[in-house]
Amino acid sequence: AQTVTQSQPEMSVQEAETVTLSCTYDTSESDYYLFWYKQPPSRQMILVIRQEAYKQQNATENRFSVNFQKAAKSFSLKISDSQLGDAAMYFCAYRSAAWGGSQGNLIFGKGTKLSVKP
Amino acid sequence: ETGVTQSPTHLIKTRGQQVTLRCSSQSGHNTVSWYQQALGQGPQFIFQYYREEENGRGNFPPRFSGLQFPNYSSELNVNALELDDSALYLCASSPETGSAEAFFGQGTRLTVV
Numbered sequence: 031a032q033t034v035t036q037s038q039p040e041m042s043v044q045e046a047e048t049v050t051l052s053c054t055y056d057t058s059e060s061d062y063y064l065f066w067y068k069q070p071p072s073r074q075m076i077l078v079i080r081q082e083a084y085k086q087q088n089a090t091e092n093r094f095s096v097n098f099q100k101a102a103k104s105f106s107l108k109i110s111d112s113q114l115g116d117a118a119m120y121f122c123a124y125r126s127a128a129w130g131g132s133q134g135n136l137i138f139g140k141g142t143k144l145s146v147k148p
Numbered sequence: 149e150t151g152v153t154q155s156p157t158h159l160i161k162t163r164g165q166q167v168t169l170r171c172s173s174q175s176g177h178n179t180v181s182w183y184q185q186a187l188g189q190g191p192q193f194i195f196q197y198y199r200e201e202e203n204g205r206g207n208f209p210p211r212f213s214g215l216q217f218p219n220y221s222s223e224l225n226v227n228a229l230e231l232d233d234s235a236l237y238l239c240a241s242s243p244e245t246g247s248a249e250a251f252f253g254q255g256t257r258l259t260v261v
Contacts (some may be wrong), residue, residue, distance in 0.1 A: 034190075138192075
């Protein structure tokens with residue numbers, strides 16, 4: 031079974047600085063997707079960034095980028111120029127590329143609570 | 149805003165009762181998944197519905213059941229509520245069952261007393 035581990039329960043960053051959130055995962059599959067979701071106090075899960083395992087290039091979305099190390103099964107999120115609105119819970123998630131059954135669901139880590147100091 | 153709406157937003161039930169949570173999926177999406185998020189934890193997969201059929205289930209007992217309707221909206225039913233069922237219940241919709249994209253609603257906070 032696949033697992034996702036986030037070893038940092040809480041992180042803090044100064045506004046305008048850069049912070050990196052860590053995530054490791056375990057799988058025997060070769061084709062899968064990895065995600066970072068943001069969950070603010072409003073509770074809605076918001077997709078921050080997505081990475082396909084077959085792509086060697088790291089995904090980037092504006093101030094958010096990932097460091098995907100497939101062999102090491104590591105998937106970290108870097109937030110540049112941190113803003114007050116970035117404060118939230120961040121969840122790393124894994125999804126098999128296989129269809130159907132329980133393989134199509136997202137497997138989440140326990141989350142990292144990010145605080146941004148003004 | 150994702151276009152996925154859940155109702156109600158909050159709910160308080162007594163142990164042993166039954167509850168129904170509702171989810172309206174994003175327009176054009178035929179796949180709905182339900183997750184349970186206990187306090188301080190990541191969401192856990194309950195089950196997924198594709199074109200009105202359950203096509204995947206996580207490690208939850210049979211008292212957790214669901215439905216998907218022809219318009220692809222969905223219900224989560226929980227019978228014989230237990231205190232440990234207190235959690236945030238999230239619904240996510242996807243364009244297709246094989247799609248990598250999942251769009252979440254704002255969740256229903258269920259408290260069992």
